[in-house]
Amino acid sequence: xxxxxxxxxxxxxxxxxxxxxxxxxLRKAMDILVDKRRAxxxxxxxxxxxxxxxxxxxxxxxxxxxxxxxxxxxxxxKNGIQVHWAEDTTEAxxxxxxxxxxxxxxxxxxxxxxxSEEMHLNHFLEENDIEAIETDLGEFxxxxxxxxxxxxxxxxxxxxxxxxxxxxxDKIPDTPYTEDVEELTAIARRVLRKRFAAAKVxxxxxxxAIAETGTLLLVENEGNGRMxxxxxxxxxxxxxxxxxxxxxxxxxxxxxxxxxxxxxxxITTYVNMITSPRRAGEKDGPKEVHLVILDNGRSRMLAxxxxxxxxxCIRCGTCLNHCPVYVRIGGHAYGxxxxxxxxxxxxPQMEGLERAGVLATASSxxxxxxxxxxxxxxxxxxxxRLRHESYDQDGSAVVAGGGYKKNLAETLVWKGWELVNRSxxxxxxxxxxxxxxxxxxxxxxxxxxxxxxRTSPKVARTSLHERARNEGVKDE
Amino acid sequence: xxxxxxxxxxKRRNDPxxxxxxxxxxxxxxxxxxxxxxxxxxxxLRSQGVKVIFPPDQSCCGQPAYNSGFSREARAVARKxxxxxxxxxxxxxxxxxxAGMMKHHYPALFAGTPDEADARRFSERVYEWSEFMARVxxxxxxxxxxxxxxxxxxxxxxxxxxxxxxYSKALLRQLKNVxxxxxxxxxxxxxFGGTFAVKQPAISAAMVKDKIDDIRRSGATTLVAGDCGxxxxxxxxxEHAGVAIAGKHLAExxxxxxxxx
Numbered sequence: 001x002x003x004x005x006x007x008x009x010x011x012x013x014x015x016x017x018x019x020x021x022x023x024x025x026l027r028k029a030m031d032i033l034v035d036k037r038r039a040x041x042x043x044x045x046x047x048x049x050x051x052x053x054x055x056x057x058x059x060x061x062x063x064x065x066x067x068x069x070x071x072x073x074x075x076x077x078k079n080g081i082q083v084h085w086a087e088d089t090t091e092a093x094x095x096x097x098x099x100x101x102x103x104x105x106x107x108x109x110x111x112x113x114x115x116s117e118e119m120h121l122n123h124f125l126e127e128n129d130i131e132a133i134e135t136d137l138g139e140f141x142x143x144x145x146x147x148x149x150x151x152x153x154x155x156x157x158x159x160x161x162x163x164x165x166x167x168x169x170d171k172i173p174d175t176p177y178t179e180d181v182e183e184l185t186a187i188a189r190r191v192l193r194k195r196f197a198a199a200k201v202x203x204x205x206x207x208x209a210i211a212e213t214g215t216l217l218l219v220e221n222e223g224n225g226r227m228x229x230x231x232x233x234x235x236x237x238x239x240x241x242x243x244x245x246x247x248x249x250x251x252x253x254x255x256x257x258x259x260x261x262x263x264x265x266x267i268t269t270y271v272n273m274i275t276s277p278r279r280a281g282e283k284d285g286p287k288e289v290h291l292v293i294l295d296n297g298r299s300r301m302l303a304x305x306x307x308x309x310x311x312x313c314i315r316c317g318t319c320l321n322h323c324p325v326y327v328r329i330g331g332h333a334y335g336x337x338x339x340x341x342x343x344x345x346x347x348p349q350m351e352g353l354e355r356a357g358v359l360a361t362a363s364s365x366x367x368x369x370x371x372x373x374x375x376x377x378x379x380x381x382x383x384x385r386l387r388h389e390s391y392d393q394d395g396s397a398v399v400a401g402g403g404y405k406k407n408l409a410e411t412l413v414w415k416g417w418e419l420v421n422r423s424x425x426x427x428x429x430x431x432x433x434x435x436x437x438x439x440x441x442x443x444x445x446x447x448x449x450x451x452x453x454r455t456s457p458k459v460a461r462t463s464l465h466e467r468a469r470n471e472g473v474k475d476e
Numbered sequence: 477x478x479x480x481x482x483x484x485x486x487k488r489r490n491d492p493x494x495x496x497x498x499x500x501x502x503x504x505x506x507x508x509x510x511x512x513x514x515x516x517x518x519x520x521l522r523s524q525g526v527k528v529i530f531p532p533d534q535s536c537c538g539q540p541a542y543n544s545g546f547s548r549e550a551r552a553v554a555r556k557x558x559x560x561x562x563x564x565x566x567x568x569x570x571x572x573x574x575a576g577m578m579k580h581h582y583p584a585l586f587a588g589t590p591d592e593a594d595a596r597r598f599s600e601r602v603y604e605w606s607e608f609m610a611r612v613x614x615x616x617x618x619x620x621x622x623x624x625x626x627x628x629x630x631x632x633x634x635x636x637x638x639x640x641x642x643y644s645k646a647l648l649r650q651l652k653n654v655x656x657x658x659x660x661x662x663x664x665x666x667x668f669g670g671t672f673a674v675k676q677p678a679i680s681a682a683m684v685k686d687k688i689d690d691i692r693r694s695g696a697t698t699l700v701a702g703d704c705g706x707x708x709x710x711x712x713x714x715e716h717a718g719v720a721i722a723g724k725h726l727a728e729x730x731x732x733x734x735x736x737x
Contacts, residue, residue, distance in 0.1 A: 010678075017682050324665045328682050362676050364669025364683070365543055366632035381584075387545035394548060405545070414541050418549040421504070421535040422556050431508050449677040453684065454712030457509050464502045464511035468530040473500070473518055475531045476563070 009358050012333035022158055026330050029157045033321040036264025037372075054257045055376040057250045058312040061242075065302060068211040068244045069293065075214025079276040081289045089119040092294045096121060096203070096236055099290055100130055103234055105200040109192075111218070111225040112136035113205030114152050114315060115238045115294055117337045118350075121203075132203075133195050135224040140188050144171040150331030152338060153262045153317035158330050192224065202228035202286070206239035207314070208254060209291070212247040216291065218272040219259060226270055235286040237274070241293050242302075242311035254314060257374035261316035297350045304398050306385060310345050312375040317342075319369035319379060325362050334359060341369035345382040353390050353401030360386040427465075434459040490600075491612045492566045497527040498608075499567045501557070503574045504536035505704040506725075513704065513724075516731030517570040517605050524613050528568075531560045537569075539577040542585060544671045551585055558582075558591065558598045566612075567598070570605040570727055571703045572634020578602045580637050604634060606702055606726060610643035619651040620736035626729075627657050627696035629687070629710060631703035632665050644702045644726055651733050657694045661686070668709035684713040691721060702726045 016022060041047040061068060073083045086092035092115075100108060108125065110116065110132055122132040122143075134143040138156035142149060145167050149155030156164070161179055168187055169177040175187055196202075204225055208217040216237050218225050229235045245254065259265045278285035301307045320326045320340030331339035336347045336356060344363060348356040360383050369379040392403030393411070420426045438459035443451050450456070462470075492498070498521065506514040521528050534557060542550035557578070561567050569575035579602040586595035609615050628648065630641045648656050667673065667683025674680075687710055691699055699714075699721055701707045711723035724732075 013676070013678050017678055324667070324683055325676075325679055328679060361672070362679060364632070364665045364667060364672040364680070366665035366669065367636040368632070368663075368665070371636050384543060384545075387543070388547055389545075391545040393546060411546075414544070414546040414549045417541060418552050421538075421553040424533040424535070427535050434508055446671075446674040449674040450712075451716075452677060453681040453716055454709065455715040457708050457712065459508050460511045462511060464507040464514040465530075465532060467511045467515050468500075468502070468518065469532065471515065471518075473528055473530040476497070476529050 007335040007355065009333070009335060009362070012335055013329050013362075016329040016333040021160070021163075022330055023328060025158055025160045025163075026327050028160075029154065030321050030327045033154075033264065033318075037261060037318060037321070038264075040260045040264045040266060050253055050257060051374055051376050053253045054314075054374050055312065057245065057254060058314070058375050061245045061250075062302065062308060062311055064246070065241070065244065068246055069241060071211040072209055072214060072244050073293075075211065076291055077214075079214045080279075081214065081216075081274075081276060081291050084290060084292045086292055086294045086296075088296050089294070092119050092238065092292050092296075093121055093124040095290075095292050096238070097125065097128055097130070099234065099236055100125075100201055103200050105130070105234075107131040107133060107195070107199055107201075108236075109133050109135050109195055109199040109202045109228050109232065110139070111202070111204040111220065111228040112139055112155070113203065113238055114149075114337065115205055115240050116203060117149060118240075118296065119238070119294070121238075133192075133199070135192050135196070135228060136220070137185065137188055137222055137224075140192065141167060144168070148332070148337070150339065151317060151320055152315055152331075152340075152342075153320075158332070192227075196224075196227045196231045199232045201234040201236060202230075202232040203236045203238065204229050206237050206243050206291075207258065208251060209239055209244045210246075210248055210251065211244050214275060215248070216272075216274040217251065217255075218274065219255070219268040219270065220272070221263070221265075221269040223270055226272055229272060229274060230285050233286055234288045234290070235274070235277070236290045236292065238292045238294065241295055241298050242313070258314050258316050261318040261372070261374040300398075301349055307345075307349060307382065307398065309377050310342075310349060310382065312377050313342055313346070314375060315342075316374055318372050318374065322368045322372045324364070324366060324368065329362075334362075341379045341383075342377075345377075345379060345386065348386050348401075349399055353386070353397075353399055354404045355401070357386065357390045357401060357404060360390065428463070431459075431463040431465070435461050435463065487612060487614075494524065494526060494613055497529050497565050499561050499563075499565050500528050500530050501534055501537070501561070501567050501569045501574065501578070502530065503569065503571050503704065505708065506570065507535075509708060510704045510725055510728075513728040514570065516725070517568075517727035520609065520615075520727060520731055520734075521568065521613075524609075524615055526613070529565065533560045537574040537577045538585070539574065539581075540670050542577065542581065543669075547585065551589070554578075554582060554585055554595075555591055558594055561598065561601075564601065566608070567602045568605050568608050569602060570725070571705070572604050572631045572638045572640060573703050573705055575602055575604040575640075576633035576637030604638045604640045604643075604702075606644040606647055607638070607640040610646045615647070617647065617650040617730060617734050619653050619733050621651070621653055621733040623653045623655070624698060625655045625657060625696045626698045626700050627659055627691055627694040628662070629659065629666060629691075629699060629701040629706055630662050631701065631706045634702050635663060640702075647726065647730060648700065651730075654733065657696050659690045659694055661690055666706045666710050668705045670705065673709060680709075681713075684709055685717075688714050688717060688719055692719060697721060698729070699723045700726055700729045 538554035
């Protein structure tokens with residue numbers, strides 16, 4: 001991912017589409033993920049029921065979010081977990097930094113966390129002379145290569161095995177070149193074990209925070225998450241405030257949806273449920289557990305009944321896997337932390353339309369994302385809504401930067417379109433005119449873009465209106 | 477995704493009787509670019525003894541503006557259609573996308589406006605053409621054509637909003653001399669997406685290129701689709717790339733096959 005301040009979507013798209021290796025890697029990986037999901041959810045009717053249940057659980061949580069967050073805080077504190085509130089990413093970063101400083105720690109081992117990406121925590125810590133060590137294998141790979149995640153679940157999915165082999169050989173001292181996956185994994189393990197053993201502070205994300213019990217639930221497959229949350233003396237968990245759910249019995253359907261949708265697994269290798277720091281008499285576990293709850297625009301989303309649905313998301317990434325746009329341009333092209341369909345609705349709401357509204361144009365509204373979303377977020381409808389907010393023709397926009405695209409030329413085009421399609425006389429004149437001069441229309445503007453890879457539409461000499469009339473298909 | 481080849485055409489409680497007249501909504505694309513397909517759809521309805529009404533004041537469903545961020549303009553054009561198709565007859569739409577707009581998006585488009593109730597009543601009467609032919613009319617088609625291998629493109633909205641692909645395919649499968657070879661990535665978008673094709677031309681181009689590669693690999697000599705938007709995109713790209721595969725709307729294809737053309 002590039003620098004967000006110089007985000008040039010068009011340029012990113014062109015680069016990605018030109019990168020044959022990237023496109024091959026993405027297609028292959030997405031096919032595998034799509035197939036695995038299909039295999040784990042063979043019964044479509046059952047899946048639909050489960051998705052409805054997931055939607056209902058998350059909706060119920062959002063409906064009482066302030067209360068649940070307070071309950072979560074109370075129960076966490078009762079359990080010995082220290083709770084911190086951050087309105088924005090600066091506050092969240094400073095909370096983490098303060099904890100690190102208090103423990104005189106110069107490094108932090110990190111399990112996979114998209115919220116920490118949202119905070120740009122690694123960069124922030126680096127500026128404060130603290131080394132952040134990514135321990136998830138995918139994150140480890142891209143950190144070596146100074147990249148950011150290109151996918152919210154499988155961050156190095158844009159790389160194939162050979163590319164990983166080259167990165168390890170180049171970036172890890174004294175590493176012989178190998179394409180053997182077992183050996184590559186062993187190399188990462190060898191490097192990371194030392195860091196786990198030495199670190200005083202570990203960081204993780206949170207998949208679900210259970211208000212009823214004050215429990216932080218974390219799924220993973222590599223065991224690095226468990227290492228980050230148990231080996232160091234201090235565990236810091238960061239979460240977006242939408243991660244809270246009401247009760248323990250909400251977990252099974254959500255967990256099934258999350259792991260099934262994300263990686264096609266019935267359950268992940270590790271499911272960590274963290275309810276307290278090390279208790280008196282216990283031999284291991286962290287001595288301190290901190291929970292940082294981040295808002296960063298989420299309560300603004302919550303205030304709008306339609307945009308609120310963005311917060312249903314459980315970050316499974318399956319909308320990316322099924323997206324015909326994502327599979328062709330990959331995550332980095334989106335230029336922001338959250339790519340793909342969910343990124344198209346989340347990022348403009350977080351960053352404002354001026355900076356990120358263009359993302360909403362990158363959808364054919366094919367509906368594949370909405371069809372697979374485990375919590376039934378109507379992603380295409382929200383993309384469409386963001387397009388409306390971008391022009392804000394009626395002054396009702398709620399997202400920052402509303403109306404940023406409003407311009408006279410486009411407004412006039414659509415006004416003209418409306419006039420033609422409301423007036424039968426103009427409509428018939430328009431179609432006739434197009435039939436006569438259609439072939440000779442200069443290839444400029446939209447037609448120029450269309451004809452780059454297609455021939456011009458062939459407007460018929462006689463419209464359907466005329467044909468129907470001629471063949472006696474009448475009005476009543 | 478495998479789509480069930482077996483369809484039991486079942487009339488539902490609210491379906492109209494075949495003695496009732498039907499409205500035909502010709503769509504703006506058929507009107508201007510594919511009138512042959514529109515006429516074929518009308519003729520096939522008439523061949524079943526159905527009285528077809530074509531209100532001349534009809535135009536566009538409003539989707540182009542609706543998907544581009546111009547709801548007010550979309551609403552004005554949609555309201556016009558609701559008024560023009562005012563009698564309680566079924567509205568037959570030879571496009572999954574326009575039908576999806578009229579059936580599933582009009583209620584949201586008019587929510588909170590004085591036309592909301594009218595819009596809902598209108599939406600309930602909307603049928604995609606192939607569904608109406610296969611399920612409601614339970615047509616029997618007699619193939620008069622030479623042996624032919626075709627492939628089929630599922631439009632996203634016919635597939636996901638209207639869920640009518642099985643009806644379109646059931647009609648094709650009645651043609652005894654036609655072999656249907658399915659695409660490898662049948663459920664993947666062709667990259668049309670209305671104004672998407674010109675707002676994100678590079679992504680759209682990559683999508684349609686992959687689609688025509690898939691069509692080529694199928695070995696078919698004709699591509700059949702139920703939506704003129706996709707058809708215009710795919711055949712335009714095939715022609716540009718010098719791919720000699722014909723593209724036809726389902727209605728036109730069926731009309732030709734059953735009339736020995």
